[in-house]
Structure formats: structure tokens, C-alpha cells
Amino acid sequence: MAAPNGAPLGADSEPRRALRVALLGCGVVGTQVVRLLTQQRADLAARVGAPLELVGVAVRDLTIAREGVDPALLTTDAAGLVERADIVVEVMGGIEPARSLMLSAIAAGASVVTANKALLAADSPTLYAAAEAAGVDLYFEAAVAAAIPLVRPVRESLAGDRIKRILGIVNGTTNYVLDQMATEGLDLDLAVKQAQQLGYAEADPTADVGGYDAAAKAAILASLAFHTRVPLASVHREGITGITADDVAWAGRTGHVVKLLAIAERTDDGVSVRVHPALVPASHPLAGVHGAFNAVFVEAEAAGELMFYGRGAGGAPTASAIMGDVVSVARHRVLGGRGPVESKYADLPMLPASAAITRYQMRLDVADRPGVLSQVAAVLAGHGVSIEAVRQAPQPVGLDGEVAPAASLAHLIITTHAATDAALAATVAAIAELDSVTRVVSVLRVEGA
Ligand code: HSE
Helix, strand or coil, X not given: CCCHHHCCCCCCCCCCCCEEEEEECCCHHHHXXXXXXXXXXXHHHHHHCCCEEEEEEECCCCCCCCCCCCHHHEECCHHHHXXXXXXXXXXXXXXXXXXXXXXXXXXXXXXXXXXXXXXXXXXHHHHHHHHHHXXXXXXXXXXXXXXXXXXXXXXXXXXXXXXXXXXXECCHHHHHXXXXXXXXXXXXXXXXXXXXXXXXXXXXXXXXXXXXXXHHHHHHHHHHHHCCCCCHHHCEECCCCCCCHHHHHHHHHCCEEEEEEEEEEECCXXXXXXXXEEEEEXXXXXXXXXXXXXXXXXXXCCCEEEEEEEECCCHHHHHHHHHHHHHHHHHHHHHCCCCCXXXXXXXCCECCHXXXXXEEEEEEEEECCCCHHHHHHHHHHHCCCCEEEEEEEECECCCCCCECCCCCEEEEEEEECCXXXXXXXXXXXXXXXXXXXXXXXXXXXXXXX
């Protein structure tokens, strides 16, 4: 049985007994957690005030060799393991059995540290409620942007401020893919294959390229930032599957880069949370975030703009965030005290995606004859969408930039001032109906200008 409800262990004069740590899952992240627990044993004990003892590692398959992990610690009995721990670290992922195991651990008096963004986004209220009832900690720094301290700053450091907006790159795989498309001219499929070969993308890359991973992280951050439950279903989500090499090339020609952004905003009317690809000006700091790195801006009323940057994926970076949480919850076991509980008092309304206000860039293939531009401009004006800039180029017919032989075709690149999603969608539908428009090639939001 674990120490009851986070009570301090032992009096000052007694040697502190070791805190028992159980690990659920031992893949890329779990093995790094074991490495840090082992290699930094003495430092961790000094920082916590008691030794941390790894008492077991729950895995599905005992036959797989795990470098640096004592085979005697491996067990397939995860349910039995969580009953004999003070701290349970969950890195197995997925909804079940992770949720049931964490709830069992909490019921048995253990604090839980998890990297499970999918579960937290889907059902954090259940975990929060259980942890609060049992008087134990629920920590999850590694669930959002891995090594980058983001959950703690939003949940604790900025707890006295008012967060207005969070804007960032929270998925390393898609950032790598888009970066390769921009710098190497690759198409999406080839860039995803490269990401898979490097171990960034899973064999099934849907969670990353479909924006699901980023949407879960956005929901978690928005819930913390706005003291409001943000259900995953309220997060407007678009992945990068519709982004072409042509989009990325034109982004470059117009002074932008394409990034998959997570955006959480508080307006007078409520909270808007969305994940979608967007054009970011090349001069913006997010444009300089390359490879699998993550970067997040947090804008708060008093603090102003803060930027967090670092490795948002990978075994060791994720293990670093997990171990920070382990030290925090272990300190509470030794010294008393508790981590934050769920804060949902603000209960702000969730705004629909159609209410989001952004600038847009649309590219159209049009007939190159007098009056076409004014027709297109009239449709924009009719929907209350203001034009910021228009550029016309000969219509290319191939990826190599070869130009259409007929001088009667042109490519229009129109950038708008800020407009609602709803106004823009109606505008695009009307433009597509014009006889002079052969194709709406792409419509991308512009952020960060
Ligand atoms: N697959 C994620 C990424 C890391 O590429 O950023 C885990 O959330």
C-alpha cells in the first residue's frame, strides 16, 4: 500500500524510506525514464529528499530486449504493479488500459505522472476528479511539447496573470515534413516517408499529419490557460494532408512559410481553439523553427509575449519533462503539499470555428482578360472581405515553373485583411462559381503578421 494520500514520509530524525516508482510502458520514452532514474539516482535522492526506487516496469511483451532495463523489473501485471507504488509514470499511451490503470493507481494512493495527451484531451476531468478525491497529484508536463516547460508555466507561473492567446508549433513531425518540403522541395508523401525513416512519424502517420496530436495538445493548453474545460470536439482541426509542394513553393515566393499551428484565443465572446496549416511571414520567429522542433508563444495581459522553444518529441526530451514531474510529486510526498488541481471556474463558452478571424491568402487560376480582377474583387467586397494585396503571375503548368503557353491564363494571389472563417468560406464558394475562374487552387490562413 502506498503512503496515504500524499502524507509526508517519516519524521525529520528518521531516514526517509524510498519512494516506489512504477513505470507503465517501456518504449522509446520509458527506456529513457529508466536511464534517468538509474543514472541520476543520487542527484534525484538529494533533490527529492528521499531515494526513488523503480519497483517495476509494466510491458506487453516480456521477450523484447530493452536496453538498460533490468529484465527482473519487467512484468505484464500492470494492475498489480500500480498497487505497490507511490508514484506511477504512465508512458504506454492510448485511452485504455492507461485510464483504468491510472485510476487504480490513484485509488491506491499513488500520484500519477503521464505523457498521455490523447487521454488527457479526451477525459482529463475523470483523472482530475479521482486525483482530487484521493488527495494525490496528477502531473503531465510531457504531454505537451515534451521537453519544453509549458504546462507548468501556463498552469502555475502565469496563474496570477490573464492569458490572452497561445500560438505555436506543437507537433515536431509535421514541422519536419513542412520544413523538408520548403527546403528540399519534396512533396508531402516523400517528406512523410523521410520522417518515418528518421523515427519521427509512426508507420501510420495520421495522428501527426491529420493534426490530431496537435489538437489534443491545444485542448490541454487551452483548458489550463483559460480555466475552462475545452473538449477535444471543440477544437477545430485541419491537418497538413491538403498541403502541396506548390503551396509551399508559393508561400516562399510571397515571403511566407507554411506551418501547422495550434491557436488558442480568448475573446470577449469566449474561447476559440484551432489547429490548421497557416502561412507565417518569413520574418516571424515561428518561421525560423526548423526540423522537428516546437515553439510556442504565450501572450498574457501583464507578462506580455513569452516564447518557449525546444524539442517537442523524442525519448530523452520527453523523459526530461517526466522526471521533472516525478521530482515535483516526490517532493510533495516528502515535504507535504500538493500540486494544482483542475481549474475550470471560468467556464468560458467555446466559439465555433466559423467565428475565428484571420487573414487569408487565396490562389486562383483565372482567365487573363479585362474585368476578371474586378469581378473577383466585387465578390470579396460583397461579402465584406477587404483585400490587402493582389499579385498576378503567369499560370504555371508544372512543378518546374514552366509557364502556360496560352497568354489567356493567369494565377491570382489575393491576400485579405482579417475576416471571419464564415465570410471567407462564402466568398470562396462564390468566387468558384465565376466563369472567369477556372480553379480555386488553395486557400490558406495567414497568421503571425
Ligand atoms: N508525434 C509528436 C510530434 C510527439 O511529432 O511532435 C508526441 O506528441
